[in-house]
Amino acid sequence: MTQKKRPHHHGNLREALILAGLELMVEGGPDALSLRKCAARAGVSHAAPAHHFKGLSSLELAIVARGHAMFAEFMIAARGKAEDAPHAQLSAICAGYIQFSCEHSALFKFMFLPREIRPDLFDSVTWEQFTIESSASYQVLRDACLPFETGAADGLATEVMVWSLVHGYAMLFSGQSRLASHDVAIPDFAQILPMLALKAV
Amino acid sequence: MTQKKRPHHHGNLREALILAGLELMVEGGPDALSLRKCAARAGVSHAAPAHHFKGLSSLELAIVARGHAMFAEFMIAARGKAEDAPHAQLSAICAGYIQFSCEHSALFKFMFLPREIRPDLFDSVTWEQFTIESSASYQVLRDACLPFETGAADGLATEVMVWSLVHGYAMLFSGQSRLASHDVAIPDFAQILPMLALKAV
DNA sequence: GTAATAAATTTGACACTGTCAAGTCTTGTG
DNA sequence: CACAAGACTTGACAGTGTCAAATTTATTAC
Numbered sequence: 478m479t480q481k482k483r484p485h486h487h488g489n490l491r492e493a494l495i496l497a498g499l500e501l502m503v504e505g506g507p508d509a510l511s512l513r514k515c516a517a518r519a520g521v522s523h524a525a526p527a528h529h530f531k532g533l534s535s536l537e538l539a540i541v542a543r544g545h546a547m548f549a550e551f552m553i554a555a556r557g558k559a560e561d562a563p564h565a566q567l568s569a570i571c572a573g574y575i576q577f578s579c580e581h582s583a584l585f586k587f588m589f590l591p592r593e594i595r596p597d598l599f600d601s602v603t604w605e606q607f608t609i610e611s612s613a614s615y616q617v618l619r620d621a622c623l624p625f626e627t628g629a630a631d632g633l634a635t636e637v638m639v640w641s642l643v644h645g646y647a648m649l650f651s652g653q654s655r656l657a658s659h660d661v662a663i664p665d666f667a668q669i670l671p672m673l674a675l676k677a678v
Numbered sequence: 679m680t681q682k683k684r685p686h687h688h689g690n691l692r693e694a695l696i697l698a699g700l701e702l703m704v705e706g707g708p709d710a711l712s713l714r715k716c717a718a719r720a721g722v723s724h725a726a727p728a729h730h731f732k733g734l735s736s737l738e739l740a741i742v743a744r745g746h747a748m749f750a751e752f753m754i755a756a757r758g759k760a761e762d763a764p765h766a767q768l769s770a771i772c773a774g775y776i777q778f779s780c781e782h783s784a785l786f787k788f789m790f791l792p793r794e795i796r797p798d799l800f801d802s803v804t805w806e807q808f809t810i811e812s813s814a815s816y817q818v819l820r821d822a823c824l825p826f827e828t829g830a831a832d833g834l835a836t837e838v839m840v841w842s843l844v845h846g847y848a849m850l851f852s853g854q855s856r857l858a859s860h861d862v863a864i865p866d867f868a869q870i871l872p873m874l875a876l877k878a879v
Numbered sequence: 880g881t882a883a884t885a886a887a888t889t890t891g892a893c894a895c896t897g898t899c900a901a902g903t904c905t906t907g908t909g
Numbered sequence: 910c911a912c913a914a915g916a917c918t919t920g921a922c923a924g925t926g927t928c929a930a931a932t933t934t935a936t937t938a939c
Binding site: 668 | 707708784790791792834836838839841842843844845849850864865869870873874875
Binding site for chain 4: 484514527532
């Protein structure tokens with residue numbers, strides 16, 4: 478049976494390219510991601526993405542934005558299952574953070590790859606999506622730390638400490654990546670967080 | 679004056695390629711690194727590196743190993759200037775960690791890019807250098823945490839906590855990268871570490 | 880309904896890159 | 910000195926990002 482040739486107008490190519498990129502990432506890691514492969518998977522020619530993205534780096538940032546949306550969902554879902562006490566909320570959100578980094582290991586690392594973040598480097602749609610979604614995901618953790626901040630003199634010390642800790646742990650110890658491999662079992666993050674002995678004020 | 683054509687035998691090409699790679703990294707970030715550019719900078723043809731490295735990923739790992747050597751030097755130098763007390767030693771080593779991540783921001787991030795770490799993927803010289811240097815740099819921090827470990831039940835909890843914290847802070851807040859940009863000043867890491875209230879045993 | 884315009888593609892080309900194979904030059908060994 | 914091994918060079922190919930021109934489709938105005 479002859480295959481119906483797709484007409485010139487895709488209809489929702491931007492979204493299709495982002496989804497194709499997420500699939501390629503999951504299947505083969507960040508090195509498997511390319512504009513031409515995304516275009517092929519979306520059923521268009523190699524130059525079609527140029528109308529929607531300001532080059533490969535814009536498509537990558539759009540994928541990062543999508544990752545932040547999923548990331549925030551994980552933390553919010555975890556928070557929803559916890560008791561109202563500040564410690565319980567913070568523990569749950571951190572658990573969601575670590576769970577996402579385990580279950581979406583490649584995407585999580587891809588999200589935090591070093592890249593130049595400047596509005597003039599990306600198309601405006603992608604830039605707006607990225608700033609909204611990354612701020613929203615960070616705000617989940619930030620809100621959870623508020624009850625523990627001690628005052629203006631310390632500024633954001635608790636927030637910075639908690640985010641450093643959970644992010645460092647996610648980068649170094651979660652998922653398949655265990656940069657420091659040795660024979661002793663790595664403690665769960667649930668064992669680490671209480672060691673901070675945080676006090677709500 | 680006619681330029682003297684380099685004969686076919688470089689003499690120390692492996693080292694020259696690594697140094698060329700470090701230079702390209704400093705000048706233009708990780709995207710500026712390529713086998714052909716390193717070869718050109720070392721004054722050889724594009725295929726010459728193949729005799730010394732099992733592809734681009736081997737050259738990258740050799741650069742990472744070099745980074746770990748420099749990294750360890752930073753922490754050891756910082757430790758050398760501190761008092762003998764466990765707290766002072768740990769604080770100094772963490773300060774060296776953060777200092778390296780600031781002063782060699784691109785290299786530091788490059789060192790911790792996600793990559794597949796399996797011996798069969800690299801030439802044996804590169805693999806050996808990498809395992810030696812990365813173990814050595816990690817061991818500096820590990821040694822500093824030993825006085826604070828509480829016992830077998832906790833395993834490596836303090837070490838994991840401290841490494842997560844300092845690495846997360848270095849990734850998120852040091853150098854030019856400030857992923858979470860907002861108006862309040864980020865506290866120095868020297869303010870964060872005492873919040874752990876670590877007790878030597 | 881038609882014409883004009885804009886949007887959304889496709890086609891083709893170029894430069895850069897990694898990798899491979901064959902060939903050539905240099906060094907080391909017997 | 911001859912041979913073998915090491916260390917390159919040359920040439921080619923596939924994949925990639927990006928650009929420009931051409932083509933098709935959708936939208937808008939009348």
